[in-house]
Amino acid sequence: xxxxxxxxxxxxxxxxxxxxxxxxxxxxxxxxxxxxxxxxxxxxxxxxxxxxxxxxxxxxxxxxxxxxxxxxxxxxxxxxxxxxxxxxxxxxxxxxxxxxxx
Amino acid sequence: xxxxxxxxxxxxxxxxxxxxxxxxxxxxxxxxxxxxxxxxxxxxxxxxxxxxxxxxxxxxxxxxxxxxxxxxxxxxxxxxxxxxxxxxxxxxxxxxxxxxxxxxxxxxxxxxxxxxxxxxxxxxxxxxxxxxxxxxxxxxxxxxxxxxxxxxxxxxx
Numbered sequence: 001x002x003x004x005x006x007x008x009x010x011x012x013x014x015x016x017x018x019x020x021x022x023x024x025x026x027x028x029x030x031x032x033x034x035x036x037x038x039x040x041x042x043x044x045x046x047x048x049x050x051x052x053x054x055x056x057x058x059x060x061x062x063x064x065x066x067x068x069x070x071x072x073x074x075x076x077x078x079x080x081x082x083x084x085x086x087x088x089x090x091x092x093x094x095x096x097x098x099x100x101x102x
Numbered sequence: 103x104x105x106x107x108x109x110x111x112x113x114x115x116x117x118x119x120x121x122x123x124x125x126x127x128x129x130x131x132x133x134x135x136x137x138x139x140x141x142x143x144x145x146x147x148x149x150x151x152x153x154x155x156x157x158x159x160x161x162x163x164x165x166x167x168x169x170x171x172x173x174x175x176x177x178x179x180x181x182x183x184x185x186x187x188x189x190x191x192x193x194x195x196x197x198x199x200x201x202x203x204x205x206x207x208x209x210x211x212x213x214x215x216x217x218x219x220x221x222x223x224x225x226x227x228x229x230x231x232x233x234x235x236x237x238x239x240x241x242x243x244x245x246x247x248x249x250x251x252x253x254x255x256x257x258x259x
Contacts, residue, residue, distance in 0.1 A: 063134065063207055064199050074210035083136035101131055102198060 006031045017090070017097050024094030033092045036083065040092075044080055046071050048093045055095040061086060062100045108253030109138040111245070114147035115258065119159040119186065119201075122150045123193070125259045126204045133211040141208070142245045144218035147259075148225060151217060151233045156201040160186045202233075209235035214248075216240045 003012045006027040011019045016032070018024055029048060033040050050071045054061060063086065066077050081088040086098055110132040114125040125147075129139040149155045163169050163176035163185045175181065190200075199207060209215060217232060217239045229239075249256060 060197075062197055063130065063211065064197055064203075067207060067210075074207060078133075078210075078212055084134055086134055087136075101127055102196075 015091075015097065018094040021094050029092045029094065036081075036088050036092075038081065038088070038092070043072070043076070044092075047077065047080065047089055051089055051093045051095060055090075055093070060100055061090065061098040062102050064102065106253060107132075107137055107255055108251055109140070109249070109255070111249060111254060111256045112139070112141045113245075113256065113258045114141055114143050114150060115145045117146040117149035117155075117159055119161050119189065121259050122147070122159055122201060123198065123204075125150075126201075126208060127198075128257070129208055129213050130204075130211060133208075133213055138212075139208075140214040140216065140245075140248060142216045142218060142240065144221045148217060148221055148227065148232075150201060151205065151215065151236060152227070152231050153202075153233060154231070156205065156233070159201060161189050205233055205235055216245060218242070218245075 001012050001014065003010055003016070006025070008023070008025070008028060010023045010028060013019055016035075018028075026045075030040050033044070038044065050069055051061065054065070059065065063074060063077075066072065066086070067074055072080070077085045077089075081092075090097055110129065112125045112129055114122060116122075125141055129141055132139040143151050149159060160182050163171065163182045164173055166176070169176055169185065171181075198204075205215065214237045215233070215235055216237055217227075219239050219241050222239055246256075
Protein backbone atom coordinates (compact mmCIF):
# COMPACT_ATOMS: atom_id res chain seq x y z
CA UNK A 1 0.00 0.00 0.00
CA UNK A 2 1.10 3.55 -0.75
CA UNK A 3 0.51 6.38 1.67
CA UNK A 4 1.40 10.05 1.46
CA UNK A 5 2.65 11.50 4.71
CA UNK A 6 4.77 14.59 5.39
CA UNK A 7 4.68 15.29 1.63
CA UNK A 8 6.38 11.96 0.95
CA UNK A 9 5.02 8.78 -0.57
CA UNK A 10 5.83 5.73 1.55
CA UNK A 11 5.01 2.01 1.46
CA UNK A 12 3.00 0.68 4.38
CA UNK A 13 1.18 -2.55 5.22
CA UNK A 14 -2.56 -2.76 5.92
CA UNK A 15 -1.96 -1.75 9.57
CA UNK A 16 0.03 1.31 8.58
CA UNK A 17 3.54 0.02 9.41
CA UNK A 18 6.33 1.04 7.05
CA UNK A 19 7.48 -1.88 4.91
CA UNK A 20 10.76 -0.22 3.90
CA UNK A 21 12.71 1.41 6.72
CA UNK A 22 14.93 3.32 4.27
CA UNK A 23 11.90 5.53 3.55
CA UNK A 24 11.65 6.59 7.20
CA UNK A 25 12.46 10.13 8.30
CA UNK A 26 11.89 11.95 11.56
CA UNK A 27 9.18 14.01 9.85
CA UNK A 28 7.32 10.84 8.90
CA UNK A 29 7.63 9.58 12.49
CA UNK A 30 6.24 12.87 13.77
CA UNK A 31 3.24 12.65 11.43
CA UNK A 32 2.48 9.02 12.35
CA UNK A 33 2.65 10.03 16.02
CA UNK A 34 0.12 12.82 15.35
CA UNK A 35 -2.28 10.23 13.91
CA UNK A 36 -2.15 8.64 17.37
CA UNK A 37 -2.56 12.02 19.08
CA UNK A 38 1.04 11.98 20.25
CA UNK A 39 3.15 15.13 20.18
CA UNK A 40 6.76 13.97 19.96
CA UNK A 41 9.21 15.17 22.64
CA UNK A 42 12.86 14.38 23.38
CA UNK A 43 11.80 11.51 25.65
CA UNK A 44 9.70 10.04 22.83
CA UNK A 45 12.66 10.24 20.41
CA UNK A 46 14.97 8.60 22.93
CA UNK A 47 12.66 5.58 22.94
CA UNK A 48 12.33 5.60 19.14
CA UNK A 49 16.15 5.70 18.78
CA UNK A 50 16.47 2.78 21.18
CA UNK A 51 13.82 0.76 19.32
CA UNK A 52 15.47 1.36 15.94
CA UNK A 53 18.85 0.41 17.37
CA UNK A 54 17.49 -2.87 18.84
CA UNK A 55 15.64 -3.80 15.66
CA UNK A 56 18.81 -3.08 13.69
CA UNK A 57 20.69 -5.46 16.01
CA UNK A 58 18.04 -8.11 15.39
CA UNK A 59 16.75 -8.11 18.96
CA UNK A 60 13.08 -9.09 19.40
CA UNK A 61 11.23 -6.31 21.20
CA UNK A 62 9.22 -7.08 24.33
CA UNK A 63 7.92 -5.24 27.34
CA UNK A 64 10.60 -6.93 29.46
CA UNK A 65 13.19 -5.51 27.08
CA UNK A 66 11.78 -2.03 27.68
CA UNK A 67 12.11 -2.59 31.44
CA UNK A 68 15.77 -3.50 31.02
CA UNK A 69 16.48 -0.80 28.40
CA UNK A 70 17.77 1.81 30.83
CA UNK A 71 16.17 4.47 28.61
CA UNK A 72 12.69 4.35 30.07
CA UNK A 73 10.63 2.41 32.62
CA UNK A 74 7.36 0.66 31.84
CA UNK A 75 5.14 3.27 33.50
CA UNK A 76 6.69 6.09 31.46
CA UNK A 77 6.49 3.96 28.32
CA UNK A 78 2.71 3.55 28.74
CA UNK A 79 2.38 7.25 29.51
CA UNK A 80 4.34 8.34 26.43
CA UNK A 81 2.64 6.00 23.98
CA UNK A 82 -0.93 5.41 25.18
CA UNK A 83 -3.16 2.73 23.65
CA UNK A 84 -0.62 -0.09 23.23
CA UNK A 85 2.88 1.35 23.67
CA UNK A 86 4.99 -1.15 21.75
CA UNK A 87 2.50 -1.27 18.89
CA UNK A 88 2.37 2.52 18.60
CA UNK A 89 6.07 3.23 19.15
CA UNK A 90 7.22 0.70 16.55
CA UNK A 91 4.85 2.23 14.02
CA UNK A 92 6.34 5.67 14.69
CA UNK A 93 9.84 4.18 14.49
CA UNK A 94 9.11 2.74 11.05
CA UNK A 95 9.96 -0.82 12.11
CA UNK A 96 7.73 -3.94 11.96
CA UNK A 97 5.09 -4.57 14.62
CA UNK A 98 6.58 -6.95 17.23
CA UNK A 99 5.26 -10.50 17.00
CA UNK A 100 5.96 -11.53 20.60
CA UNK A 101 3.12 -12.14 23.07
CA UNK A 102 5.21 -10.74 25.92
CA UNK B 103 -22.62 -4.04 22.58
CA UNK B 104 -19.37 -2.95 20.96
CA UNK B 105 -17.38 -5.43 18.95
CA UNK B 106 -14.05 -4.71 20.58
CA UNK B 107 -12.93 -5.95 24.00
CA UNK B 108 -12.31 -3.00 26.30
CA UNK B 109 -11.47 -4.70 29.59
CA UNK B 110 -10.21 -8.20 30.36
CA UNK B 111 -10.81 -9.38 33.92
CA UNK B 112 -9.14 -12.59 35.00
CA UNK B 113 -9.86 -14.74 38.03
CA UNK B 114 -6.84 -16.87 38.92
CA UNK B 115 -7.86 -19.66 41.27
CA UNK B 116 -4.93 -22.05 40.90
CA UNK B 117 -1.26 -21.96 41.80
CA UNK B 118 0.03 -24.17 38.99
CA UNK B 119 2.73 -22.29 37.18
CA UNK B 120 0.99 -22.82 33.83
CA UNK B 121 -2.26 -21.33 35.11
CA UNK B 122 -0.51 -18.33 36.63
CA UNK B 123 1.40 -17.59 33.41
CA UNK B 124 -1.75 -17.98 31.32
CA UNK B 125 -3.36 -15.21 33.38
CA UNK B 126 -0.24 -13.02 33.33
CA UNK B 127 0.45 -13.33 29.62
CA UNK B 128 -3.14 -12.68 28.66
CA UNK B 129 -3.41 -9.71 31.02
CA UNK B 130 -0.13 -8.25 29.77
CA UNK B 131 -1.18 -8.91 26.18
CA UNK B 132 -4.35 -6.95 26.82
CA UNK B 133 -2.44 -3.94 28.18
CA UNK B 134 -0.10 -4.06 25.20
CA UNK B 135 -3.13 -3.77 22.91
CA UNK B 136 -4.48 -0.81 24.83
CA UNK B 137 -7.12 -2.96 26.59
CA UNK B 138 -7.65 -2.58 30.35
CA UNK B 139 -6.74 -5.60 32.48
CA UNK B 140 -7.35 -6.80 36.03
CA UNK B 141 -6.55 -10.02 37.89
CA UNK B 142 -8.49 -11.28 40.91
CA UNK B 143 -6.43 -13.81 42.87
CA UNK B 144 -8.55 -16.29 44.79
CA UNK B 145 -8.01 -19.61 46.57
CA UNK B 146 -4.70 -21.16 45.56
CA UNK B 147 -4.22 -18.39 43.02
CA UNK B 148 -3.24 -16.25 46.03
CA UNK B 149 0.10 -18.08 46.08
CA UNK B 150 1.08 -16.13 42.96
CA UNK B 151 1.02 -12.87 44.92
CA UNK B 152 2.59 -14.12 48.16
CA UNK B 153 6.12 -12.80 48.44
CA UNK B 154 7.48 -16.05 49.86
CA UNK B 155 5.70 -18.43 47.51
CA UNK B 156 5.38 -16.65 44.17
CA UNK B 157 8.75 -17.65 42.74
CA UNK B 158 8.29 -21.29 43.80
CA UNK B 159 5.16 -22.23 41.88
CA UNK B 160 5.14 -25.70 40.37
CA UNK B 161 3.87 -27.49 37.34
CA UNK B 162 1.63 -30.44 38.35
CA UNK B 163 2.96 -33.85 37.41
CA UNK B 164 0.10 -35.76 39.02
CA UNK B 165 -3.34 -35.42 37.49
CA UNK B 166 -1.96 -33.60 34.48
CA UNK B 167 -2.58 -35.66 31.32
CA UNK B 168 -0.30 -33.37 29.28
CA UNK B 169 2.68 -34.74 31.23
CA UNK B 170 2.28 -38.04 29.35
CA UNK B 171 3.62 -40.06 32.24
CA UNK B 172 1.90 -42.61 34.46
CA UNK B 173 0.40 -40.98 37.53
CA UNK B 174 2.52 -43.09 39.86
CA UNK B 175 5.74 -41.95 38.17
CA UNK B 176 4.59 -38.35 38.41
CA UNK B 177 4.12 -38.87 42.13
CA UNK B 178 7.70 -39.98 42.78
CA UNK B 179 9.74 -37.65 44.97
CA UNK B 180 11.49 -34.95 42.97
CA UNK B 181 9.44 -35.43 39.78
CA UNK B 182 7.49 -32.24 40.20
CA UNK B 183 10.62 -30.24 40.94
CA UNK B 184 12.33 -31.70 37.87
CA UNK B 185 9.40 -30.97 35.56
CA UNK B 186 9.16 -27.43 36.97
CA UNK B 187 12.86 -26.84 36.45
CA UNK B 188 12.61 -27.98 32.86
CA UNK B 189 9.62 -25.78 32.18
CA UNK B 190 11.26 -22.73 33.75
CA UNK B 191 14.29 -23.28 31.54
CA UNK B 192 12.10 -23.24 28.43
CA UNK B 193 10.33 -20.12 29.68
CA UNK B 194 13.63 -18.35 30.23
CA UNK B 195 14.60 -19.14 26.63
CA UNK B 196 11.52 -17.23 25.50
CA UNK B 197 12.48 -14.36 27.81
CA UNK B 198 9.46 -14.95 30.04
CA UNK B 199 10.05 -13.19 33.37
CA UNK B 200 9.83 -14.99 36.73
CA UNK B 201 6.55 -14.53 38.62
CA UNK B 202 7.76 -11.69 40.86
CA UNK B 203 9.11 -9.71 37.91
CA UNK B 204 5.96 -10.41 35.90
CA UNK B 205 3.82 -8.99 38.73
CA UNK B 206 6.01 -5.87 38.71
CA UNK B 207 5.64 -5.53 34.92
CA UNK B 208 1.87 -5.99 35.12
CA UNK B 209 1.51 -3.41 37.86
CA UNK B 210 3.70 -0.89 36.00
CA UNK B 211 1.63 -1.53 32.88
CA UNK B 212 -1.51 -0.47 34.70
CA UNK B 213 -3.00 -3.92 35.25
CA UNK B 214 -4.97 -3.97 38.52
CA UNK B 215 -4.15 -6.75 40.98
CA UNK B 216 -6.74 -7.77 43.56
CA UNK B 217 -6.77 -10.37 46.34
CA UNK B 218 -10.02 -12.20 47.17
CA UNK B 219 -11.15 -11.25 50.66
CA UNK B 220 -12.69 -14.59 51.54
CA UNK B 221 -9.66 -16.64 50.47
CA UNK B 222 -7.32 -14.13 52.10
CA UNK B 223 -9.12 -14.67 55.41
CA UNK B 224 -9.41 -18.42 54.93
CA UNK B 225 -5.65 -18.79 54.50
CA UNK B 226 -5.03 -16.44 57.47
CA UNK B 227 -2.87 -14.13 55.37
CA UNK B 228 -1.58 -10.76 56.43
CA UNK B 229 -1.09 -7.76 54.19
CA UNK B 230 2.69 -8.03 54.51
CA UNK B 231 2.53 -11.55 53.06
CA UNK B 232 1.29 -10.12 49.78
CA UNK B 233 3.19 -8.21 47.10
CA UNK B 234 3.55 -4.45 47.43
CA UNK B 235 2.04 -4.04 43.95
CA UNK B 236 -1.36 -5.28 45.17
CA UNK B 237 -4.15 -2.76 44.53
CA UNK B 238 -6.39 -4.04 47.29
CA UNK B 239 -8.49 -6.81 48.80
CA UNK B 240 -11.94 -7.19 47.29
CA UNK B 241 -15.12 -9.20 47.72
CA UNK B 242 -16.55 -11.00 44.70
CA UNK B 243 -19.20 -8.31 44.45
CA UNK B 244 -16.58 -5.54 44.41
CA UNK B 245 -14.83 -7.31 41.56
CA UNK B 246 -18.03 -7.71 39.51
CA UNK B 247 -18.77 -4.04 40.04
CA UNK B 248 -15.53 -3.22 38.28
CA UNK B 249 -17.02 -4.67 35.07
CA UNK B 250 -18.54 -1.26 34.58
CA UNK B 251 -18.68 -0.79 30.80
CA UNK B 252 -19.57 -2.54 27.57
CA UNK B 253 -16.85 -4.82 26.28
CA UNK B 254 -15.78 -6.33 29.65
CA UNK B 255 -14.87 -9.99 29.68
CA UNK B 256 -14.45 -12.09 32.81
CA UNK B 257 -12.28 -15.18 32.42
CA UNK B 258 -11.83 -17.86 35.09
CA UNK B 259 -8.46 -19.59 35.09
